[in-house]
Amino acid sequence: MRIDIVTLFPEMFAGPFDASIVARARASGAVEVALHDPRAYTTDRHHVVDDYAYGGGPGMVMKPEPLFDCVDAVQAMDQPPGRVVLLTPQGRMLTHAVVRELAAEPRLVVICGHYEGVDERVRSALADDEISIGDYVLSGGEPAAIVLVDAAVRHQPGVLGSQASLEEESHAQGLLEYPQYTRPAEYRGLAVPEVLLSGDHAAVARWRRRQSIERTAARRPDLLARAALTAAERWLLAAAAGASREVSLAEVTVTTPDLERSVMFYAAILGDAGDRLSADRHEFRLQPLVLAIIRSKPERPPAVEADADDERMTFAVDDARAAQVRVRAAGALWVERRVHRRAGARSFFARDPDGNVLCFAEEEPP
């Protein structure tokens, strides 16, 4: 890939392009970077590159002629002509997807704006694309050009040690990267998570995936909508987000003709006595939810097997098998014989003593 940078300050690129991965990529020929000063394309005695704005106003505007002449000369230096990118806070945001798109070009001509802006004709008739690196104003496009080159160089074949590093990075999968650790296993009392020392590759992969998702949810929830998540992962996120949602389920109601029997059943499976609020209402406060047991007239469906189509209450449990034993012992009307994997979560169905359908599901993703 060839990148031509049009800049009034070529000296700003000396440090960043002469170190680390960009320097290696240039040395290996994976990327060729050339700097061009539009001042060299001025024809007046004072090499003027800026002028006052028509209509008045503060600050100077970059003149069109040096930029058009410089870009024309640069395009003529090599084939094919490059895509002309103007760096400006008004451009489209440089995201992972945009970096990939630009990095796939055989050639880019990058214009660094300066002063209060560039003549609008540069935007409309010279640039093919306008890029911003963030919603803030830099003194010039040079730091943005350094960012763009660094990000694009990483995508050139052979530049990174392994293609896997590129695929595992933050944003590559639409998610932030998982936490990384190296030796020592404990430092200043801070231990590396056990699972990373276990040698269990599948467990490590599961842990990393979960960390990536939880991190993205906490720091960049805007990214999640487009991330490729499984149904089970979305379920996990919804469960985790429950406590911080603006609107969350506040109460689940169970009606029963036999309040005492029902309260005993739920007290046994929840390990909590709950509170009697009135003769006909008993509550279990399961933050952030209240489970209310309310006395009703006696009329109930027959006890038959329950399935995934039934309206039901789902309880999150750590261990589905242990929960199954407990639910049976509590006096459930019916308990599914086996624990099944449904939507990626191990779960089983049961009916409470009144025939209401319950589902108990493990919170762990597959």
Ligand code: ADE
């Ligand atoms: N020039 C000035 N501010 C900029 C920004 N945020 N991105 C790209 N170029 C710029």
